[in-house]
Amino acid sequence: MFYRETGDFKTSYAGDIQTFPLALDRNRFWIVVAFAFLVVPFFVNSYWEKAVLLPFFIYALAAIGLNILTGYCGQVSLGTGGFMAVGAYACYKFMTGMDIYIPMGGGEYYEILLPPLNIAACIFLGGLTTAFVGILFGLPSLRIKGFYLAVATLAAQFFLVWLFNKWEWTYNYSATGQITATETSLFGILITGPNTEPWATYLFCLTFLFIFGWIARNLVRGRIGRQWMAIRDMDIAAEIIGVNPLKAKLTAFAISSFYIGMAGALYFAVWNGAAEPTESFAIDKSFDVLFMIIIGGLGSIFGSLIGAAFIVLLPVLMKNLLVGMLGWPTDIAEYLQLIVVGGLIVFFLIKEPHGIAALWRTIKEKLRLWPFPY
Amino acid sequence: MKLGRIILAAAAIAVATPAAADLVFPSLSYRTGPYAPNGIPFADGYADYFTLVNERDGGIGGEKARVLECETGYNTEKGVECYEATKGEGSLVYQPLSTGITYQLIPKVTADNIPLHTMGYGRTSAANGKIFEWVFNYPGTYWDAASIIVKHIISEEGGDVSGKKIALVYHNSAYGKEPIRTLEELAKKHGYELLLLPVDHPGQEQKGTWLQVRKERPDYVVMWGWGVMNQVAIKEAASIRFPMDKFIGVWWSASENDVLPAGDAANGYKAITMHGVGGDFPIYADLKPHVYDKGLAAGAGDQTGTVLYNRGMQAAMLAVEAAKKAQEIHGVADITPAMMRDGMEALEITDAVLDANGLPGFMPTFAVSCDNHGVPGLGAIQQWDASTKTWSLITDFVGADRDVVDPLIAEDSGAYAAEANIAERACN
Numbered sequence: 001m002f003y004r005e006t007g008d009f010k011t012s013y014a015g016d017i018q019t020f021p022l023a024l025d026r027n028r029f030w031i032v033v034a035f036a037f038l039v040v041p042f043f044v045n046s047y048w049e050k051a052v053l054l055p056f057f058i059y060a061l062a063a064i065g066l067n068i069l070t071g072y073c074g075q076v077s078l079g080t081g082g083f084m085a086v087g088a089y090a091c092y093k094f095m096t097g098m099d100i101y102i103p104m105g106g107g108e109y110y111e112i113l114l115p116p117l118n119i120a121a122c123i124f125l126g127g128l129t130t131a132f133v134g135i136l137f138g139l140p141s142l143r144i145k146g147f148y149l150a151v152a153t154l155a156a157q158f159f160l161v162w163l164f165n166k167w168e169w170t171y172n173y174s175a176t177g178q179i180t181a182t183e184t185s186l187f188g189i190l191i192t193g194p195n196t197e198p199w200a201t202y203l204f205c206l207t208f209l210f211i212f213g214w215i216a217r218n219l220v221r222g223r224i225g226r227q228w229m230a231i232r233d234m235d236i237a238a239e240i241i242g243v244n245p246l247k248a249k250l251t252a253f254a255i256s257s258f259y260i261g262m263a264g265a266l267y268f269a270v271w272n273g274a275a276e277p278t279e280s281f282a283i284d285k286s287f288d289v290l291f292m293i294i295i296g297g298l299g300s301i302f303g304s305l306i307g308a309a310f311i312v313l314l315p316v317l318m319k320n321l322l323v324g325m326l327g328w329p330t331d332i333a334e335y336l337q338l339i340v341v342g343g344l345i346v347f348f349l350i351k352e353p354h355g356i357a358a359l360w361r362t363i364k365e366k367l368r369l370w371p372f373p374y
Numbered sequence: 375m376k377l378g379r380i381i382l383a384a385a386a387i388a389v390a391t392p393a394a395a396d397l398v399f400p401s402l403s404y405r406t407g408p409y410a411p412n413g414i415p416f417a418d419g420y421a422d423y424f425t426l427v428n429e430r431d432g433g434i435g436g437e438k439a440r441v442l443e444c445e446t447g448y449n450t451e452k453g454v455e456c457y458e459a460t461k462g463e464g465s466l467v468y469q470p471l472s473t474g475i476t477y478q479l480i481p482k483v484t485a486d487n488i489p490l491h492t493m494g495y496g497r498t499s500a501a502n503g504k505i506f507e508w509v510f511n512y513p514g515t516y517w518d519a520a521s522i523i524v525k526h527i528i529s530e531e532g533g534d535v536s537g538k539k540i541a542l543v544y545h546n547s548a549y550g551k552e553p554i555r556t557l558e559e560l561a562k563k564h565g566y567e568l569l570l571l572p573v574d575h576p577g578q579e580q581k582g583t584w585l586q587v588r589k590e591r592p593d594y595v596v597m598w599g600w601g602v603m604n605q606v607a608i609k610e611a612a613s614i615r616f617p618m619d620k621f622i623g624v625w626w627s628a629s630e631n632d633v634l635p636a637g638d639a640a641n642g643y644k645a646i647t648m649h650g651v652g653g654d655f656p657i658y659a660d661l662k663p664h665v666y667d668k669g670l671a672a673g674a675g676d677q678t679g680t681v682l683y684n685r686g687m688q689a690a691m692l693a694v695e696a697a698k699k700a701q702e703i704h705g706v707a708d709i710t711p712a713m714m715r716d717g718m719e720a721l722e723i724t725d726a727v728l729d730a731n732g733l734p735g736f737m738p739t740f741a742v743s744c745d746n747h748g749v750p751g752l753g754a755i756q757q758w759d760a761s762t763k764t765w766s767l768i769t770d771f772v773g774a775d776r777d778v779v780d781p782l783i784a785e786d787s788g789a790y791a792a793e794a795n796i797a798e799r800a801c802n
Binding site: 045046047050051055165175176177178180182183193194195272273274276278279280282316319320323324329330331333334335 | 403405406410414443444445447449450451454455458459461462474477478481482484485497546547548551552554555572574575673786793794795
């Protein structure tokens with residue numbers, strides 16, 4: 001009754017294969033998008049921006065990235081934090097002016113010095129650099145699977161964090177090993193640095209999420225996505241029907257890392273403004289993003305968004321509720337929040353192993369028949 | 375997602391409503407996680423001092439002080455969230471007790487015009503008030519601490535450390551890396567060899583580090599640790615039988631919670647301190663009737679008299695004195711963050727102030743100035759006695775090697791100014 005598909009006829013193939021075939025879904029989607037782009041920017045304040053919306057967008061982007069690799073292509077990865085670090089440090093190098101020295105022998109160097117680039121380009125290039133690194137670390141996936149691959153990506157996580165601690169060039173030889181975003185702007189509007197307006201960073205991150213979420217959604221239902229899913233479901237069968245596992249797995253690693261790298265770049269440049277590898281991109285980042293896609297739903301773009309919302313927003317909500325409204329001691333609230341989030345993860349895994357996205361599908365099914373289920 | 379937004383909106387509105395006319399002092403504390411052993415006593419001391427001021431004096435200049443506690447877990451992401459959540463409530467001064475969070479907040483407080491007080495931590499070059507208008511790090515910086523520790527080692531060695539080997543065991547973060555530059559400069563000057571041994575967050579695993587200490591046999595080990603890392607390091611040092619009187623911690627590796635787990639083996643461990651030790655100060659006679667006996671003590675109330683509890687009180691006391699100064703300068707009781715900054719810059723801690731607060735001889739006296747936000751930069755060495763479970767000062771408060779530290783501050787703050795496009799302000 002609330003969710004009707006009757007009378008929604010299609011007269012073209014294009015109409016039939018669109019992402020939201022039902023007018024109800026489509027309209028709902030566009031209303032949410034219009035609300036996010038046209039209404040929220042006028043009301044967003046710096047608390048909502050920094051504590052709620054930006055982390056949600058950035059983790060959603062990372063979750064989409066990991067979902068491409070783990071949910072669609074079936075390759076488990078624990079290297080998300082490390083790949084986010086690659087994105088962040090690459091973005092930092094591009095925004096402060098990339099300097100590359102190629103030894104020519106005899107103590108001579110050939111220098112390539114790039115000027116500081118536009119911030120949007122830096123984020124994009126941060127993603128591209130991560131894609132390249134992702135391919136390198138994806139190579140073992142051609143030989144190893146499952147838990148063993150998870151351990152190999154875990155090695156990537158630790159190696160990359162160690163690298164950004166050790167290799168001084170990556171943080172421009174700063175004494176503390178911290179990277180700090182310089183002030184940059186897009187169309188004359190500040191995007192990074194301390195003096196940004198909440199709506200500007202909000203729209204910047206939202207635009208990235210919208211564009212690349214759109215692309216991801218269309219990738220996974222196209223040719224490449226079907227190859228990934230074939231590999232995920234049974235790699236030998238996929239190979240027999242003509243899917244090239246090398247190509248499928250490495251594209252999954254590349255595109256997944258591209259998304260995660262962009263998320264890392266946004267995390268550093270736009271959201272936090274500074275980062276250090278051991279704390280910002282530690283192993284718990286990898287687990288957080290993995291929880292997001294497991295709770296949200298493996299193999300679902302919508303699931304990535306809902307999972308990110310769950311992991312990012314629930315602690316903030318609980319903190320505001322318990323400490324802000326009820327005046328609880330902060331430590332008890334913090335522990336209780338850990339217990340509740342952990343408990344909910346277990347609850348969802350038992351009650352809905354396919355994630356909240358599957359729950360949402362069930363709800364839609366029920367709403368379709370309500371009030372006369374047969 | 376929509377429902378979540380509605381609930382969040384409701385929660386945010388509810389949080390935003392309490393806005394009484396009082397002086398707000400946010401406390402970005404951490405009572406959970408691997409740094410809680412050090413975060414809890416500091417947060418308790420900070421809160422208890424404000425409770426005392428409210429109960430005994432009726433507030434600061436007639437205005438009640440309100441401590442807004444927000445749990446950061448020593449995590450920068452949560453720290454920034456806490457900052458955003460509390461800055462709208464008229465927060466007068468931030469004391470995040472984390473160098474990582476400090477680095478995040480320096481540009482933000484500068485943009486929002488809220489003072490930041492990083493007492494003996496944070497970015498050392500913020501001592502240059504001409505460039506860091508909103509950041510203060512009195513009464514000392516990491517570079518002062520590093521220099522004073524080296525001075526102590528030199529005096530222990532009879533004036534000559536050339537050819538000696540000093541190892542730095544440090545938390546592998548912005549915090550732990552902070553003293554390296556100074557120690558390197560001092561190594562050039564005094565001719566000792568510096569060995570750098572990083573320990574990764576959270577610092578529970580240090581077997582490799584101490585194996586290296588055993589192999590390299592440094593004459594002294596200096597530690598820049600925090601949280602659980604401190605206890606583990608002291609236990610590991612004891613297990614390789616490293617002489618404790620050659621093991622010197624920074625003032626953040628200097629609390630009871632760090633040495634007690636190692637038991638008798640920690641006897642003789644040294645650390646630098648920026649204030650007096652113990653619970654014998656007259657202020658405790660005031661705290662008992664006004665705070666403890668009324669059941670108003672923060673936390674479990676079991677941290678009184680410890681090093682970090684005293685330091686929490688010191689932080690609160692400096693904030694209260696600065697607020698009083700600001701009220702005096704501007705002639706209003708309900709001060710704004712900008713007025714608070716003026717008060718901090720004009721802050722003068724004299725023996726009379728310390729006596730009035732029941733803390734005679736607690737810390738060296740100093741006067742903050744426009745161009746120097748890191749005064750006085752003095753430190754003393756304290757030593758742990760495991761049998762009586764007490765710290766005692768074994769040296770006087772001495773100053774750092776200004777010839778080495780000051781040029782470094784000028785260089786680093788200049789680099790920051792160039793990076794962030796900040797013009798040096800004039801001080802007269």
